[in-house]
Amino acid sequence: MSDSQYVARPAYYPVFVDLTDRRTVVIGGGKVAERKVETLLSCGASVRVVSPCVTDAIQARADAGEIELHLRCYEEGDLAGACMAYCACGVPSVNSLCHEEARRVGCLMNVVDVPSECDFIVPSIVSRGPLTIAVSTSGTAPTEAKSIRRSLEQQFDDSWADYLELMGQVRLLVKERIEGSDETRRPYYEAASAAGWRERIASGETIEPEDAYRQACSMVEAR
Ligand SMILES: C[C@@]1(CC(=O)O)c2cc3[nH]c(cc4nc(cc5[nH]c(cc(n2)[C@H]1CCC(=O)O)[C@@](C)(CC(=O)O)[C@@H]5CCC(=O)O)C(CC(=O)O)=C4CCC(=O)O)c(CCC(=O)O)c3CC(=O)O
Ligand SMILES: NC(=O)C1=CN([C@@H]2O[C@H](COP(=O)(O)OP(=O)(O)OC[C@H]3O[C@@H](n4cnc5c(N)ncnc54)[C@H](O)[C@@H]3O)[C@@H](O)[C@H]2O)C=CC1
DSSP states (O other): OTTOSOOOOOOOOOOOOOOTTOEEEEEOOSHHHHHHHHHHHHTTOEEEEEOSSOOHHHHHHHHTTSSEEEOSOOOTTTTTTOSEEEEOSOOHHHHHHHHHHHHHHTOEEEETTOGGGOSSOOOEEEEETTEEEEEOOTTSOHHHHHHHHHHHHHHSOTHHHHHHHHHHHHHHHHHHHOOSOHHHHHHHHHHHHHSOHHHHHHTTOOOOHHHHHHHHHHHHHTO
C-alpha cells in the first residue's frame, strides 16, 4: 500500500440529487466536459458551458437550444446562480479561480483533474428506468469504476426498467388497499419481490399491475 495513490480520507457521502431545472456550469468543452454535460442533461439539469472551443456534441446541444454556451474563457461571475460546477479545462490557474468563486457563491465544485479540490466526485452510472446504480472508487481508479459499471450493465439488463415500474405500481395498490401499518404491508412487498416477475418480463411477458397485485395477495394468504 505504501506506494499507492490511495490516501485515507472520510468516505464520500453518496446521495441522489434532484437537479431538475437547477443551474449547473461546466468550464471547458473537451471530451471530459462533454461526458459531464451529457449526464447533467440526462438528469434534467439546466447546463451552462463556458469554453473557447467545444466538441461537436456540445456544439450540437447548443444548436438545439439544450444548453447555454459561451464560446470564451472562464470569467469571474460565470458560476452565478449555480448549485454545482465542473472545471474541466485542465488549466491549474483557472481551476483555482473557479474554486475560489465556487466557495464564494456557495456552489459545489468538481475539478476533474484534481480530486483533492473536488467537493464531490462523479460516479460511473448504470441506468435502467427507475434503477440507478452509481459506482465510485473514491477517485482511486476511475477505469475500474467504468469496468464494474460494464459488468453491472450485463447483470442488470433492460428488463429491470419495466420490472421496477411494475413493482412501483403494485406498491401503490398495496398502500391504497391494505390497511394497517408498514408492518402489515411488509409481507405483500416481500411476496411481490419473490414472485419471479422480473424473469417473466425478461422473457417478453407483459404483467398487468392488477394481476400482479392479486398474485401477491394470494401468496400472502397461502402463507
Ligand atoms: C475523481 C474523479 C473526478 C470526477 O471527474 O468526478 C475522476 C478523476 C480523474 N479521472 C481521470 C482519468 C480517467 N477517468 C476516466 C473515466 C471516468 N472518470 C469518472 C469519474 C472520476 N474521475 C471521478 C472519480 C470516480 C471514482 O470514484 O472512481 C467517471 C467514472 C465518471 C464521469 O466522468 O462521468 C468516468 C467513467 C464513466 C464511465 O464510462 O462509466 C477514464 C477512463 C475513460 O475515459 O475511458 C480515465 C483515463 C484512465 C485513468 O487515468 O485512470 C484522471 C486522470 C487524468 C490525467 O491523468 O490526465 C483523474 C484525475 C486524477 O485522478 O488525478
Ligand atoms: N475526471 C475525469 O473523468 C477525467 C479527467 N481528465 C482530465 O480532465 C481535463 C480535461 O480533459 P479533456 O476534456 O480531455 O481535455 P481537452 O483539452 O480536450 O479540453 C479542455 C477544454 O478546456 C477548454 N479551455 C481551455 N482553457 C479554458 C479557459 N480558460 N476557460 C474555459 N475553458 C477553457 C478548451 O477549449 C477545451 O475545450 C484534463 O486535465 C485531463 O487530464 C482526463 C480524463 C478523465
